[in-house]
Amino acid sequence: MKLITKKMFLEYDYCPVRGWIERNEPREFRPTIAEDFRMKEGLDVGRRARSLFPEGILIEEMDPFEASFITERIIGDRESVTLFEPAFISGDFVSRADVVIKEGESLDVFEVKSSLAGSSNTKDYIRDLSYTVSVIESLGHRVNRACLIMVSRMYRKGDEDRKLFEIIDVTDEVSAQKSEIKAKLEPASVILTSTLIPSGSLGYKxxxxxxxxxxxxLERKLSIFELPRLGADKTDALIERGYFYLEELPREALGDKPLLQRVFRGAKEGRIVFDEPEELREKLNSFKYPIGYLDFETAASVIPLYDGLAPYEGIPYQYSLHIRREVSDVLEHREFLFDNPSRDESLLLAERLVEDLKDCRTLMAHHASVERNILRWLSNRYKDFPELSEQLISFSEMFVDSELLVKNHIYHPDFGGSFSIKRLLPALVKGVGYEGLFIHNGDDARYVFVNMALGNYRESEIEKIRRDMLEYCRMDTLAMVEIHGFLCDLSSE
Ligand code: SF4
Structure with a gap:
């Protein structure tokens, strides 16, 4: 018998069709570099969390039926006990809690999450835990406390494992959801164990x-799902009125927001839409040369790589900088990548950056708030070097944002509702793209670096990986140069 796991139930909870597919058509999961790292990181966090309960017993059995048999036997035999990974089976449902403490007649249930305490995902984690508690209580156990174990911002590299965690009591929040979840278990079981896929309802989800x-x-392309930040209520209202593809929409259905109107017109006309050319021309003409096109890559991991960092605190380890000294000058390129990732070389990076930027009078970045904040972060980290710190702050005030230049004036149907540089580049500048790179996005780049810092690559692999990292980051700033050039050409037509 194939049991219904928490993942299947939670997918069902989101959409019954997704739950059914998850249970009945499992697919081979091929994780990206970033997903693979995060899975391993999650397992590591789970193991470290056990240090909070030194007397705990691990239920190692993988088979859920065997594991639940062992769990029930231990819980039945002992007055008090702490179990890691105990299994509970109620009807078709199985749950494996991370930690359960039995004390007398009641159980305390703990779910370990590798996110920071207070993170925006907490609502979802409470839902996870509510499922686990509902299955346990369906077996007749009394759950006294339900808690999340999450990562503490106060932890620093080298601290003992117990300091990595905060225990957050969410018993009340779980209690508020339990009866609703218990009421869903029976219908979920009927649908998920059926041989027939349920029918879905179209909506924002x-x-x-x-x-x-x-x-x-249906296809997502050129549909209302490409409208940026339309939100669930408005999307569902349009679907309710029978609209899906943008070309079917009456113009007034989107209100008067210029961005939505541009996306709508771009999709309807099937070509690039360009608004307020005069204003864009003025902005572009106001940029002072030399212009530096700057992009950082940052690394963050739950166990900080270097002293003084908090869990998930990002540290810049690489930058690419293209410089154009005059409108028609040749392009110059500078770059930096930690030479030895096992050491914090961010001071060296900051010093080199200040030297490389010294002639620039304008800095361009895509989604510039990120680069601006990194410069501020470096300035704060090296506040004991007043001259360096001040220079970093003054550079942080020189940014213009290539994303906003496009977003406020242009839409191309191939953007697909996104203004990320990887979407803009192939749509606006033909023949330039990221194809053929081992690293496909910033997320992968970050974890390639973390893996390198942790010594997870063979010596023989390092040179090629470094080349790919440099090439990936270089492409990001080259993309900005190309997009800037495209905007200049377009606005001067
Ligand atoms: S397309 Fe919609 S209805 Fe279909 S599985 Fe996905 S979320 Fe569910």
Whole structure:
């Protein structure tokens, strides 16, 4: 018998079709570099959390039926006991709690999460825990406390493992959801164990779902799902009125927001839309040369790589900088990548950066708030070097944002509702792209670096990986140069 796991139930909770597919059509999961790292990091956090309960017993058995048999036997035999990974099976449902403490007649249930305490995902984690508690209580156990174990911002590299965690009591929040979840278990079981796939209902929830075509024969491209920040209520209201593709929409259905109107017109006309050319020209003409096109890569991991960093505190380890001294001058390139990732070389990076930027009078970045904040972060980290710190702050005030230049004036149907540099570049500048690189996005780049810092690559692999990292970051700033050039050409037509 194939049991219904927490993941299947939570997918069902989101959409019954997704839950059914999760249970009945499991697919081989091929994680990206970033997903692979995060999975391993999650397992590591789970192991470290056990240090909070030194007397705990690990239920190592993987088979859920065997594991639940062992769990129930130990809980039945002992007056008090702490179990790691105990299994509970109620009807078709199985749950494996991270930690359960039995004290007398009641249980305390703990779920370990590798996110920072107070993170925005806490609502979802409470839902996870509510499922676990509901299954345990369905077996007749009394749950006294339900807690999340999350990562503490106060932890620093070298601290003992117990300092990595904060225990957050969410018993009340879980209690508020339990009866609703218990009421859902029976209908979920009927649907998920059926041989027939349920039918879905089209809505905002389908926005990023890979089953859109299968469920409804629809494509995301040029649909209302590409409208930036339309939100669930407005999207569902349009679907309710029978609209899906942008070309079907009456113009007034989107209100008067210029961005939404541009996306709408771009999709309807099937070509680039360009608004307020005069204003864009003025902005572009106001940029003072030399212009530096700057992009950082930052690393962050739950166990900080270097002294003084908090969990998940990002540290810049690489930058690429293209410089154009005059409108028609040749492009210069500077770059930096930690030479020895096992050491914190961010001071060296900051010093080199200040030297490389010294002639620039304008800095361009894509989604510039990120680069601005990194310069501020470096300035604060090296406040004991007043001259360096002040220079970093003054550079942080020189940014213009290539994303906003595009977003406020231009839309191309191939943007697909996104203004990320990887979407803009192939749509606006033909023949330039990121194809062929081992690293595909900033997330992968970050974890490649973390893996390198942790010594997870063979010596023979390092040179190629470094080359790819440099090439990936260089592409990001080259993309900005190309987009800036495109905007200049367009606005001067
Ligand atoms: S497309 Fe919508 S209905 Fe279909 S599986 Fe995805 S979320 Fe569910």
């Amino acid at each position: 389908c926005r990023d779902c890979e089953h859109l075509r299968r469920c409804f024969g």
